[in-house]
Amino acid sequence: MTQAESKEGNDSLLGKNAASARTPHKRDAEATQKRILSSAKHEFAMSGLAGARVDVIAEKAEANKRMIYHYFGSKEALFTKVLEEAYSDLYEAERKLKLDHLEPRVALERFVRFTWTYYLENPDFITLVNSENLHKGVHLGSSGVLKSVSRNRLHMLENLLARGQKSGVFRKGIDAMQLHISIAALGYYYLTNRYTGSIVFRCDLMAPEMLEKRIEFNVESILRIVGA
Amino acid sequence: MTQAESKEGNDSLLGKNAASARTPHKRDAEATQKRILSSAKHEFAMSGLAGARVDVIAEKAEANKRMIYHYFGSKEALFTKVLEEAYSDLYEAERKLKLDHLEPRVALERFVRFTWTYYLENPDFITLVNSENLHKGVHLGSSGVLKSVSRNRLHMLENLLARGQKSGVFRKGIDAMQLHISIAALGYYYLTNRYTGSIVFRCDLMAPEMLEKRIEFNVESILRIVGA
């Protein structure tokens, strides 16, 4: 080693290969917080609150443990922030769905498919929610963010149901909350229990053709539940 | 200690308050293992694999940590055993359901209610399964027990569907596995996410009248899904 590292040479420490690890990050509070949040989301999703390691979160964020405490205060506060972001992201994606102008059955089907696809493409969301429920919701419970963000959570579905009932394609008396929960349930359960499910049913629940079968079953099921 | 307990005096497995905690247990390998398993089930269900503490498991079992390693080998092996037992218990309860002689729709409804009630009365089962899925099913995957126990898991439901199709009350082409998963999903999701759900929907999902509404919705949903 000639003189390769002049001053900030924070090399090997982590086993990553390319340049990104070498290049010390420019001082950028916002970027560092983002890296920490992203890393934390991944670690908490992978190992849960108790299983995740602050050291690993810092390392994967290419940041220092000290920064975690500087920006977030504690491991639990970081977990709370991660959860809030996860919910915000889902709600944001939901809001982008424009279902109001669609025929009710088409709109509902689209919502079912959206929910499924979101879970499929954001597996972290599911394990984070599971972790929070293991902890009895204490982090979200004391977080104003979720409460404000999840206001009118059922509005869209209520509108949809009302339109469908009016036009006669949906039956009357459907509870929007029960339906919302059911739409989530049919996808969430399948995906969150994909490992034990694959063992119990002796097949790969994550095989593409199995996923395909599942979403089609879910769409048909929900349409039958609301059908007039 | 007079002689109060003759020999198998395994007092209240858990929630003991006064004397029983003091009285040293008679030497009884089987009883000790049972106490450890029961305590471990509770702790793992409450805190997950990473969050549970071997010390606490031993203490609550009124046993010694050493005994855990003596009888089960490691924390993970104990977790595996707890899981195996949890699944066996569910399957055992399922087997006791005698649905063969019932009219298909009645039998199916009974199965939906059974599944719901089992989850409701055995909340440990849900969190244990969640924990195992967080760990990608590695413990059950390498356990011969579950594999042998869950053979023919769909047999009952397949029979039921066949009978209902024959008599015309169920439509044709229903996949027993998809239906089985859906029956579990509608109950499991609601209960496993009861904390975050109560926050998001601003109501107590565990209030008796809410539970009542949910199971009725689930029964109707499943019957609609299979309806001819």
Place this chain on the structure above:
DNA sequence: GCTTTAGGTAAATATCTTGTTACTTAGAGG
């Protein structure tokens, strides 16, 4: 250029936690 401050680093600390070791003793079988 100089000062100040906020972004950043490394090492220390105090506490936990799993698993082990060395030891004690009940009680079954002779």
Place this chain on the structure above:
DNA sequence: CCTCTAAGTAACAAGATATTTACCTAAAGC
């Protein structure tokens, strides 16, 4: 009664782990 095995206890070792402390330095504002 005596012996020997297996149930049980308590204390320890080694390594993690969350959080803090002491320190450094880039770069923004003057």
